[in-house]
Amino acid sequence: NAGVTQTPKFQVLKTGQSMTLQCAQDMNHEYMSWYRQDPGMGLRLIHYSVGAGITDQGEVPNGYNVSRSTTEDFPLRLLSAAPSQTSVYFCASSYTGFTGGYTFGSGTRLTVV
Amino acid sequence: GQQLNQSPQSMFIQEGEDVSMNCTSSSIFNTWLWYKQEPGEGPVLLIALYKAGELTSNGRLTAQFGITRKDSFLNISASIPSDVGIYFCAGPSSARQLTFGSGTQLTVLP
Numbered sequence: 001n002a003g004v005t006q007t008p009k010f011q012v013l014k015t016g017q018s019m020t021l022q023c024a025q026d027m028n029h030e031y032m033s034w035y036r037q038d039p040g041m042g043l044r045l046i047h048y049s050v051g052a053g054i055t056d057q058g059e060v061p062n063g064y065n066v067s068r069s070t071t072e073d074f075p076l077r078l079l080s081a082a083p084s085q086t087s088v089y090f091c092a093s094s095y096t097g098f099t100g101g102y103t104f105g106s107g108t109r110l111t112v113v
Numbered sequence: 114g115q116q117l118n119q120s121p122q123s124m125f126i127q128e129g130e131d132v133s134m135n136c137t138s139s140s141i142f143n144t145w146l147w148y149k150q151e152p153g154e155g156p157v158l159l160i161a162l163y164k165a166g167e168l169t170s171n172g173r174l175t176a177q178f179g180i181t182r183k184d185s186f187l188n189i190s191a192s193i194p195s196d197v198g199i200y201f202c203a204g205p206s207s208a209r210q211l212t213f214g215s216g217t218q219l220t221v222l223p
């Protein structure tokens with residue numbers, strides 16, 4: 001049982017480049033979210049989804065796009081990378097919504113130079 | 114958005130000591146969650162609280178849902194080296210969103 005799988009684990013981008021962070025879960029969870037973690041700021045919600053075909057913005061959505069074409073996958077796209085997007089990104093999923101607690105992936109550490 | 118204030122920001126304790134940390138919200142929550150994050154990993158759920166006044170344990174960890182519904186507390190008894198990590202509180206900022214505190218970095222000294 002893989003749980004929540006994120007790829008890649010590390011990535012370096014140049015300013016202006018685009019890329020997609022992958023997230024896949026094999027638990028048939030409806031709820032999926034993307035968070036970014038910066039020192040001293042906890043985790044901040046970027047985008048979330050409550051099921052295939054349904055996405056919505058979180059606290060810090062600017063510069064990021066998401067789609068949810070299947071229950072399993074929830075990719076996060078950086079449209080034009082900026083140094084301010086240097087962070088650790090976590091994908092999370094839940095069967096019952098946030099009140100049941102999310103299962104997190106192990107993260108993608110992104111550096112934008 | 115809603116703010117979660119978590120304190121202390123960091124703690125350095127001796128192995129065997131007890132630890133206390135807390136989290137306060139600017140508004141009422143109906144759920145409190147406590148997570149632990151180890152280096153290089155994502156957060157892992159430790160304890161979930163759903164009722165004001167609720168006291169729940171998970172091994173040496175005990176968490177309480179404050180009576181005012183604006184705060185929560187996490188205690189760790191008889192700390193051991195593997196307790197090292199960042200502890201986060203979290204609560205619902207809306208019907209569909211979870212807000213996290215800024216974390217308490219715990220270091221256990223031998």
